[in-house]
Amino acid sequence: MTEIPEHLLKRSKAAKSGKSGDGGGAESAAPAESSAPVAASAAAPAAAAPAANLPNLDPPAPPPKPVPAYVQAAQARKKIPVWVLPVIAALPIWALSFAGTMQQPESEDILLIDAELVYGSCAGCHGGNGGGGIGYAFSDGEILATFPEAIDHMAHTARGSDAIAGEAYGDPNRAGGGRISGERGLMPAQMASLSLIELELVVFHERAILGGEDTSSPGYQEWMEHMREEIETVGLDGPTITQEDMDLLLACANPEFTPGATGEGAPDGETCPGPRAEGGDEAAAG
Numbered sequence: 001m002t003e004i005p006e007h008l009l010k011r012s013k014a015a016k017s018g019k020s021g022d023g024g025g026a027e028s029a030a031p032a033e034s035s036a037p038v039a040a041s042a043a044a045p046a047a048a049a050p051a052a053n054l055p056n057l058d059p060p061a062p063p064p065k066p067v068p069a070y071v072q073a074a075q076a077r078k079k080i081p082v083w084v085l086p087v088i089a090a091l092p093i094w095a096l097s098f099a100g101t102m103q104q105p106e107s108e109d110i111l112l113i114d115a116e117l118v119y120g121s122c123a124g125c126h127g128g129n130g131g132g133g134i135g136y137a138f139s140d141g142e143i144l145a146t147f148p149e150a151i152d153h154m155a156h157t158a159r160g161s162d163a164i165a166g167e168a169y170g171d172p173n174r175a176g177g178g179r180i181s182g183e184r185g186l187m188p189a190q191m192a193s194l195s196l197i198e199l200e201l202v203v204f205h206e207r208a209i210l211g212g213e214d215t216s217s218p219g220y221q222e223w224m225e226h227m228r229e230e231i232e233t234v235g236l237d238g239p240t241i242t243q244e245d246m247d248l249l250l251a252c253a254n255p256e257f258t259p260g261a262t263g264e265g266a267p268d269g270e271t272c273p274g275p276r277a278e279g280g281d282e283a284a285a286g
């Protein structure tokens with residue numbers, strides 16, 4: 001056996017006597033005595049007696065921990081639906097085809113490019129896609145309902161609304177009722193702003209591109225070809241619309257749709273702007 005050193009034995013003896021001795025006994029008795037009067041005064045004496053003798057040593061059960069908000073959110077959150085998987089799988093294919101469309105120029109036709117360019121000065125009031133704004137909409141056939149023919153559209157644009165304020169213009173039987181000039185505000189006259197070819201281009205843009213007009217007839221194609229030639233030979237920066245130009249527009253326009261129009265047709269040697277009369281002979285327009 002191993003010999004236990006003397007000083008360690010002494011120490012353990014002292015510890016034993018301390019536990020069972022005066023100091024230890026007094027400490028353990030004290031809580032029992034002090035808790036008795038408190039319990040007796042708080043509750044009925046009969047019930048208090050055993051409770052005082054047998055103090056409940058179990059600590060009160062801790063309240064259940066609240067579930068943190070982020071855990072609750074995670075449990076309540078909807079799971080990703082199954083149909084998302086093929087969508088995610090198809091994304092790269094879509095991205096490739098989308099990138100392909102981005103690289104293609106919208107059009108190489110100088111007519112379409114320049115017509116859109118001139119329309120830039122109207123877009124602020126009529127909307128970039130012709131959906132309307134301060135001014136009327138052109139899209140969804142709206143402009144075609146007001147002006148079944150391009151020539152009346154051109155005359156109205158060049159002259160503006162102030163010159164015929166209060167007068168009816170356009171198709172009086174148009175859906176939603178005929179137009180009264182100035183009823184919606186001021187359409188600024190374009191005579192001092194546009195050349196005749198610019199007027200043709202912008203009206204073409206509003207009708208064919210924004211308004212969805214059918215351009216397939218030979219007379220329409222002839223007009224489009226004429227505008228391409230004008231762009232290439234004269235360009236857009238010609239003189240602005242003159243009084244003679246305005247007279248030509250009014251001679252060609254329909255008196256039913258354009259106040260002040262004569263409907264005489266173009267004088268000899270001149271051509272009414274807009275889609276050419278069918279048959280190819282400009283004289284047939286009159």
Ligand code: HEC
Nearest residue numbers: 121122125134135136146157161181182183184185186187
């Ligand atoms: C400052 C704003 C403004 C600008 C710029 C403008 N317009 Fe207008 N436009 C109007 C307003 C307002 C009306 C309605 C006027 C009225 O009540 O008579 C209108 C009416 C019209 C109409 C008649 C449409 C219909 O269905 O009755 C045509 C066509 C038109 N504008 C063409 C043009 C063109 C082409 C340009 C560009 C060259 C242009 N506008 C630029 C404000 C504008």
